[in-house]
Amino acid sequence: MVVNVFISAVTTDTLSRKEAVAWVNNLLKSHFTKVEEMASGAAYCQLTHLLFANSINLRKVKFNPRSEPDILTNWKVLTTAWKDLGIDKPVDVEKMKKAKFQDNMEFLQWFYKFFNANLVGDAEDYDAVGARFNEDLPALKGSSGARPAVAAVRPTAAPVAKPKAVAPAAAPNAAAKASVAPTVRNGTRPAPATSAGTRRSEPSQNEELLKQEIEKQKSLATDWETMAKEMESEREFYYSMLQRVEGLVHEAEELKSTTIDVEALKAVLYQSNEEGEHEVEATENGADSSQLRDALQANLDDTDTF
Structure with a gap:
């Protein structure tokens, strides 16, 4: 039953x-x-x-x-x-x-x-x-999709490796040149070619740029997260305020009263947010008061369906 x-x-x-x-x-x-x-x-x-x-x-x-x-x-x-x-x-x-x-x-x-x-x-x-047949609820984002792409690349990598076997043929010439170079001065090996030095400096510059970009994105993510938490806190605060006002209305209905205790209503409307980040402004701000009254009326209308 x-x-x-x-x-x-x-x-x-x-x-x-x-x-x-x-x-x-x-x-x-x-x-x-x-x-x-x-x-x-x-x-x-x-x-x-x-x-x-x-x-x-x-x-x-x-x-x-x-x-x-x-x-x-x-x-x-x-x-x-x-x-x-x-x-x-x-x-x-x-x-x-x-x-x-x-x-x-x-x-x-x-x-x-x-x-x-x-x-x-x-x-x-x-x-x-x-x-639910071992299905995630809701589905985890990024849990699949990358593996098939990796598997598809591997078969094409094997044929490409065969032509590289010819590369060692050029090694003797490079080795011969390298064997002559060390005897140039005092039996010591000369400094590496400038092209190699250039190659080493380029990654360090790129790494620095990447680090700066990462820090920038982290800072933006932190700002967005803080903003989201503040908005969430404010939404919860005003929703809680509407619930307390509705409680006063129901209390008045149960007592069969046509009025609501003004002091109790003010205590709800002027109460600060629990986290101390937002406070309800005084009623002399006409625009904010009008928005609050509309929100209260909308909330009372919604409860009729329950």
Whole structure:
């Protein structure tokens, strides 16, 4: 018997973004790095297979879809199985397949609660990798593709080596010249030819340029990584703020009140970011206040589907 659950964006068992990804990876022995990757629907198919044995034929699931039709196939397989099981959760596939963070995060929060409400036995006994036929989820980048190219070059290398066998014939002449050169002055060998010296200096210059380019790219990568972390932190901060405001709204609804505690609302709106990198500006900045109000209203509208 399926236990259907309903969830708002604010609950006591809400997971953070990192906790949600870690939870999925632990159950499926996968290596997701962000919530948006759940948009393919493949992970939900296997989690349903884990929860309700033989409820889904995993051979129909595209664990690493290459196109939008593959993604739609995964969601169709999932929703069909859910209908047969009696799960009445509506799924907005058009929103999910766009891989937007908020849509996928809210859906994953719901599924986390649904999973815990219906889990029977120990999930650790489930062979996740074997169940999906030893396929990586998602596929590791750069894990294959270079080996065939190397194998293709080797057969052509053997014929080329045969003409080189003639090269030793020229060696006696070079050896004769070399045997005369050492007796030029005081029985010592002369300095190497200038061409050799030039060849040695060129690699050192190239190495220096390569090192400079590597350092430049490392610096750029560090800047981008820092910028990405700051943006991620800010997004999490404002999303958390919306959740707390929504909590105040739900609290007012439960008390059947038509007003919200102004002081409590101000405490949420003016609270600083946990990492101390971003702070909410005062309400005299009209443009920022207007954007915040629009974001709050949009978030409240989205909760109607849950």
